[in-house]
Amino acid sequence: MAETRRLFFALELPEEAKKQIIQWRATQFPEDTGRPVAAANLHLTLAFLGDISAEKQKALSQLAGRIRQNGFTLTIDDAGQWLRSNVVWIGPRHAPLGLIQLANMLRSQAARNGCYQSPQPFHPHITLYRNTPRAVSIPQPNFRWQFKVDEFALYESVYKQGRTRYLEHQRWTLSN
Numbered sequence: 001m002a003e004t005r006r007l008f009f010a011l012e013l014p015e016e017a018k019k020q021i022i023q024w025r026a027t028q029f030p031e032d033t034g035r036p037v038a039a040a041n042l043h044l045t046l047a048f049l050g051d052i053s054a055e056k057q058k059a060l061s062q063l064a065g066r067i068r069q070n071g072f073t074l075t076i077d078d079a080g081q082w083l084r085s086n087v088v089w090i091g092p093r094h095a096p097l098g099l100i101q102l103a104n105m106l107r108s109q110a111a112r113n114g115c116y117q118s119p120q121p122f123h124p125h126i127t128l129y130r131n132t133p134r135a136v137s138i139p140q141p142n143f144r145w146q147f148k149v150d151e152f153a154l155y156e157s158v159y160k161q162g163r164t165r166y167l168e169h170q171r172w173t174l175s176n
């Protein structure tokens with residue numbers, strides 16, 4: 001069988017934002033909340049591609065490289081839990097148009113190339129905990145992390161020795 005890789009397009013977070021998120025998380029949630037996502041793995045997924053061939057990766061990378069749009073400012077000022085997927089997340093209360101446009105474009109390119117896309121609308125989020133065993137009380141979002149987004153990247157999810165790592169394959173700058 002041809003080799004495949006588990007790939008997704010995502011936004012990386014600035015180091016400073018990651019630090020603040022980790023500090024906030026440490027002070028707000030009990031230890032048994034779930035499996036905390038490592039600081040290095042904090043990201044905002046734009047489009048999940050699944051396990052795909054090198055050929056499909058190339059085609060989708062080419063299409064991603066043709067996206068012409070400006071960067072945008074992202075404000076992370078909301079938090080919640082999804083019981084269906086057992087995750088605690090943070091994200092924007094109001095997603096900027098640029099973020100929606102970028103994700104929708106990548107998701108439709110993925111769908112047209114045979115990568116299953118959830119029929120649910122795009123809910124931009126950064127997962128903080130996975131495998132949350134029960135409903136947790138979500139603290140009031142007493143934060144407002146804001147940063148400029150002018151790049152996006154293609155990542156590979158690698159699971160090895162019980163750990164997930166995200167390897168960056170390619171990065172693109174957002175400009176008109």
Ligand code: 2AM
Pocket residue numbers: 008044045048087126127157
């Ligand atoms: P999540 O954080 O909400 O779990 C890599 O797995 C990234 O792709 C994660 O951010 C994950 O979102 C996202 N993703 C979206 N759909 C997925 C799926 N069907 N399987 C695994 N990850 C998915």
